[in-house]
Amino acid sequence: MNEITFREAIRDAQREELERDPTVFLIGEDLRDPWGGAYKTTQNISAILGNDRVINTPIAEESIVGAALGASLTGMRPVAELQYLDFVMRAMDSVVNQVAKVRYMSGGQAKVPLVIRAQGGGGKSSAAQHGNSLEAWLCHVPGLFVAIPSTPYDAKGLLKTAIRMDDPVFFIEHKMLYMTKGLVPTEEYTLPFGVADIKRQGSDVTIVATSRMVLFALEAAEKLALDGISAEVIDPRTLVPLDEAAILESVRKTNRLVVVSEGVERCGWAAEIAAMVQKRAFTDLDAPIERVCSLNVPLPFQPELERFVLPSVDDIIRAARLTMGKV
Amino acid sequence: MNEITFREAIRDAQREELERDPTVFLIGEDLRDPWGGAYKTTQNISAILGNDRVINTPIAEESIVGAALGASLTGMRPVAELQYLDFVMRAMDSVVNQVAKVRYMSGGQAKVPLVIRAQGGGGKSSAAQHGNSLEAWLCHVPGLFVAIPSTPYDAKGLLKTAIRMDDPVFFIEHKMLYMTKGLVPTEEYTLPFGVADIKRQGSDVTIVATSRMVLFALEAAEKLALDGISAEVIDPRTLVPLDEAAILESVRKTNRLVVVSEGVERCGWAAEIAAMVQKRAFTDLDAPIERVCSLNVPLPFQPELERFVLPSVDDIIRAARLTMGKV
Amino acid sequence: MENGSLWMELFRLMVRVRHFEQTAFELYTAGKLPGFLHLSIGQEATSVGACAALRPDDYMASTHRGHGDTIAKGVSVQAAMTELFGGASGACHAKGGSMHIADFSRGILGANGIIAAGVPITVGAALSIKQRRTDQVALCFFGDGATGCGPLHEGMNMAMLWKLPMIFVRQNNHYAESTPRHEYQGIPDVVRWAEGYGMPAVKVDGNDVLAVYEAVSRAAVRARRGEGPSFIDSETYRWYGHNIGDPGTWRPKEEVETWKARDPIARFRRVIIEHNVAAGADLDAVDAEEAQRMKQAAVQAENEPKPPVAAALEDLYSDPVLGAQAIQGVRC
Amino acid sequence: MENGSLWMELFRLMVRVRHFEQTAFELYTAGKLPGFLHLSIGQEATSVGACAALRPDDYMASTHRGHGDTIAKGVSVQAAMTELFGGASGACHAKGGSMHIADFSRGILGANGIIAAGVPITVGAALSIKQRRTDQVALCFFGDGATGCGPLHEGMNMAMLWKLPMIFVRQNNHYAESTPRHEYQGIPDVVRWAEGYGMPAVKVDGNDVLAVYEAVSRAAVRARRGEGPSFIDSETYRWYGHNIGDPGTWRPKEEVETWKARDPIARFRRVIIEHNVAAGADLDAVDAEEAQRMKQAAVQAENEPKPPVAAALEDLYSDPVLGAQAIQGVRC
Numbered sequence A, B: 001m002n003e004i005t006f007r008e009a010i011r012d013a014q015r016e017e018l019e020r021d022p023t024v025f026l027i028g029e030d031l032r033d034p035w036g037g038a039y040k041t042t043q044n045i046s047a048i049l050g051n052d053r054v055i056n057t058p059i060a061e062e063s064i065v066g067a068a069l070g071a072s073l074t075g076m077r078p079v080a081e082l083q084y085l086d087f088v089m090r091a092m093d094s095v096v097n098q099v100a101k102v103r104y105m106s107g108g109q110a111k112v113p114l115v116i117r118a119q120g121g122g123g124k125s126s127a128a129q130h131g132n133s134l135e136a137w138l139c140h141v142p143g144l145f146v147a148i149p150s151t152p153y154d155a156k157g158l159l160k161t162a163i164r165m166d167d168p169v170f171f172i173e174h175k176m177l178y179m180t181k182g183l184v185p186t187e188e189y190t191l192p193f194g195v196a197d198i199k200r201q202g203s204d205v206t207i208v209a210t211s212r213m214v215l216f217a218l219e220a221a222e223k224l225a226l227d228g229i230s231a232e233v234i235d236p237r238t239l240v241p242l243d244e245a246a247i248l249e250s251v252r253k254t255n256r257l258v259v260v261s262e263g264v265e266r267c268g269w270a271a272e273i274a275a276m277v278q279k280r281a282f283t284d285l286d287a288p289i290e291r292v293c294s295l296n297v298p299l300p301f302q303p304e305l306e307r308f309v310l311p312s313v314d315d316i317i318r319a320a321r322l323t324m325g326k327v
Numbered sequence C, D: 001m002e003n004g005s006l007w008m009e010l011f012r013l014m015v016r017v018r019h020f021e022q023t024a025f026e027l028y029t030a031g032k033l034p035g036f037l038h039l040s041i042g043q044e045a046t047s048v049g050a051c052a053a054l055r056p057d058d059y060m061a062s063t064h065r066g067h068g069d070t071i072a073k074g075v076s077v078q079a080a081m082t083e084l085f086g087g088a089s090g091a092c093h094a095k096g097g098s099m100h101i102a103d104f105s106r107g108i109l110g111a112n113g114i115i116a117a118g119v120p121i122t123v124g125a126a127l128s129i130k131q132r133r134t135d136q137v138a139l140c141f142f143g144d145g146a147t148g149c150g151p152l153h154e155g156m157n158m159a160m161l162w163k164l165p166m167i168f169v170r171q172n173n174h175y176a177e178s179t180p181r182h183e184y185q186g187i188p189d190v191v192r193w194a195e196g197y198g199m200p201a202v203k204v205d206g207n208d209v210l211a212v213y214e215a216v217s218r219a220a221v222r223a224r225r226g227e228g229p230s231f232i233d234s235e236t237y238r239w240y241g242h243n244i245g246d247p248g249t250w251r252p253k254e255e256v257e258t259w260k261a262r263d264p265i266a267r268f269r270r271v272i273i274e275h276n277v278a279a280g281a282d283l284d285a286v287d288a289e290e291a292q293r294m295k296q297a298a299v300q301a302e303n304e305p306k307p308p309v310a311a312a313l314e315d316l317y318s319d320p321v322l323g324a325q326a327i328q329g330v331r332c
């Protein structure tokens, strides 16, 4: 095993897949060296493998994704990068009306081996247009797979799988995770979609969290443990397909659920999990399912305000305690 | 009272507001007479009030909404039309990053008296790109108000209110509702946002539904009544702000809830209602909350397939019976 | 006549498109077809002239008004007709309908319900041609109304930037729905505007199938030589309204009549006869054959079985296991 | 000298922008400012020349690199500086930060974090000018990297279509982040391309404040007369990297040096002295005043109270009751 950063995991996965398969290529804004991407997730790829494999584009997200789609339909396996998840708003028609639907609309003719990578999330005082968590929108789109890893190990294994799949994958990274470290096998590996990872075992309350919120949930679990509360932390890793079984099994054991999702609460991803679990494990629940999400406002610039709007470790602790009837 | 169609309600509301306030204007594709809009919702407006008040645009949704925003920030009160709600995908940056956030990002300086109207929904074999129900996306965007009327009376009253508001409103109409009829006062009236309408009183199960699904829910309620099941049908009319109190009060009475929403189930609007109600009325619920939504696939072209994917009256009946323990 | 067989093929294809759409019109009017229908009758020379200049392995993306384009590029008429009926054996298994006819085996990347959405897809196909070092080309059709649409601009810039083997064909039928040019276009001359991107741009008589064929052929040669994209503004007209619900009566009657008098099929028929490529009777025979073929296609299409409703859950994901997990089966 | 006071004002504004950004740079480097920071040092002549040609009631929309533009259009330096610190009395109540500085009372419709997003907003402002029949104009800034972006095209088409009183100013600093022209732009000559839209287009020396001022003044006169939009490609350079985390060392050193030698402020200083509008000492005094003012602004900004966290729930909706119902208060 090697200890590497999340950023390196993303870089390595891409470079290894480019080396393995000549039809894989990267496309997006400012990906080439020496810049190597806004968050340096493509650094040392064009320098090693050449500019033919790493395409810098104009600032035209709808067309970046649309062009990646066209290439994927005609024999290539593009990995498109949107610098910020926020900019998917400029690419929604391509992502939703085209990428996600072309196979269906054509009666299964199309194969769409396409990965769209984007970096999202708050925590850097980047204000309202550079810190959104939009996974709920993407999960609402039939035809996409959605991956959202929280560790270098998961990131590398899932990204490699994504690049090898024949269906389109929206792959979400978190800007605050890039510098986090973790162990990764030295040898080649991939990870399956649709399989959750239990990041911590526990018996009193289940915490389902994604992306950076997994780290917050683990921190909350540590603190809850000091208080005698044993929290199980589940990271679904892919939201579509979702490992419902893992979540339900845990809830049937703990009888309590907190869902943590960085996106805005209203119509966010946590609502889906709450709706699904109350239906499938109704009689197992000893307390209402708690959602811990961003408040229903845009992200403010000022750091304290931003922290207040984003979910915090304390929010998770409070929610978990609430499910235990402790306030 | 007059009996008019939903389409006439939309037309009349716009014409009356244009007559009342010289700063109101309409902007969108093909709105002018004799065409009068793709769904004829602006017919006989430019012919009467002039082309200055009704602006035809290029096919450029991002800019239609962006331009409407610019006008609203500088003294006008635009009503922008997106022919199909699906085309909001071409306008997401304007709608979300600009319209919804400009007031917040500017520290409350901006006033945004802007209505975006769009027609959505399935039922016409219009296939995957012309029948989406995307209200969940829009409710996930802090800074917008979202209205989604089901009757001519509600449509007219809410649209007039929307046009007079100083905050942006996303106003969703359903293509299958335009020909439906209803009574509307002859005199001027408006309806408040954030107030649900109980479309039918009942005591056994609460059905919350929106847009065309209200009609389906009422039909289901009729049939359930034959079976001795008394369903209460609640139409929130505006999703943001939401009349939570009305829903909760009903659930506390019936102890059962079915949420019907035409959008795709995963991360759809029904999930939000389920998550909210299980939290706020946990001990009142005698059965899991049922969601009745579109299946997690795009809309297929073929009519039977489309009907299968969309929620049906039978689906609602089945869900309501399920909450009563009857299968 | 050296080009005799080409001319006959062009004629046949135009007639085929015309009959297909006339048949579709009648079927729709008789209440037999669901959904939307956008007819391109009057525009056949543009669809056929352009696609005939392409090879089977070249790519083409079309629009909401795509019957002519897709038939010209080789989609099976039977499959297309069955698709309009929503038959299980339709070109898109009844999932797509009129606006989404596609045939990837013939390079047809799809008609498209979204204005200008075919442009970025074609850019990507052209990029992939370059990457795979083949000598294919990629052609995208779009309407005159697409001119004001952002993705068209983005695609033209990218095509020039990357010197892509791409052909932009503007099907200029003078209206976007009912909106005339002066209400959607501030650009005074589309050819000058396209030249501003650095690519050769020409206006062609879009009702002259040979003119379109030649313009696209030149563009294809350029593209195959690696000299980059071209832009063609093909001026034509649709006889019918915007869609089947629209009688199109908002246009000046004389305008419609003038353009009907320029019928691309009748016109090419005269040219063929003048040049002694074929006699009127030969052409009548072609016409009769295609009419007959379309009648049969309609009958067969109507009798094709509809898909079972559970087919709605198929064709979304190519991975069956993960796909099923993602779709999660039926409600309740 | 007739224009003496104008020249002195232009000089003062450029110096003000420079000191503002130098100060911001130092504060950021000292760890005192949160968030992102995109400096426009080197581009002052474009910001100041353009905005000085506008009236206070004219509209302007800027970009992510908007300090210079917004200060030139009249935002309070104190309010802007406080905003960078996240102080409650900042221009945007600490909600916006560097990328979103706005002052509607001065026609500043906002800096913007999204490339080219200011274009459609400005189109709408210009449309509203026409509708309200005032003689205002609306100017939008955008970078050279925005050239390939769909909304710019849509806006140029609309501006011409509706003959809007609008001015497009391209702040051509030669790079989009680190991407050079030949990697994002297939358009060989931006001026010819803009002319393709039918509007007058000129290239100006964006480091010559008078040239920019004159070009924008001419465009404003045209716009006020109802003659429609204009396009100005203002060639300049940013001395720093793309943003504060980027040293900008990926650019050829000589290139940076060449452009630094073209410092718009030093250059204009020489012009002023040559024309006897003011003496070096006068200009030094202006410089010292602005430096001093900026120091004070920084001190005051740092000491301004931060907003209470609950302020995060304010300023979203203008309707307080419905707004509160929509936001629903705090979690758990």
Ligand SMILES: Cc1ncc(C[n+]2csc(CCOP(=O)(O)OP(=O)(O)O)c2C)c(N)n1
Binding pocket: B029, B059, B061, B083, B087, B090, C064, C065, C113, C114, C115, C142, C143, C144, C145, C146, C147, C171, C173, C174, C175, C176, C177, C242
């Ligand atoms: C993004 C988008 N906006 C609007 C529409 C609705 N719409 C369908 S066809 C059409 C007019 C298209 O005009 P043109 O490009 O000239 O093609 P034509 O119909 O004349 O063939 C419009 C506005 C759409 N399909 N997609």
Ligand SMILES: Cc1ncc(C[n+]2csc(CCOP(=O)(O)OP(=O)(O)O)c2C)c(N)n1
Binding pocket: A029, A059, A061, A083, A087, A090, D064, D065, D113, D114, D115, D142, D143, D144, D145, D146, D147, D171, D173, D174, D175, D176, D177, D242
């Ligand atoms: C829609 C969108 N895509 C990408 C970005 C990320 N981004 C920020 S600045 C920038 C480069 C802009 O270049 P240019 O327009 O030349 O302005 P400059 O930074 O040089 O002033 C990019 C790509 C963005 N902010 N918005």
Ligand SMILES: [Mg+2]
Binding pocket: C143, C144, C145, C171, C172, C173, C174, C175, C176, C177
């Ligand atoms: Mg047209």
Ligand SMILES: [Mg+2]
Binding pocket: D143, D144, D145, D171, D172, D173, D174, D175, D176, D177
């Ligand atoms: Mg630049």
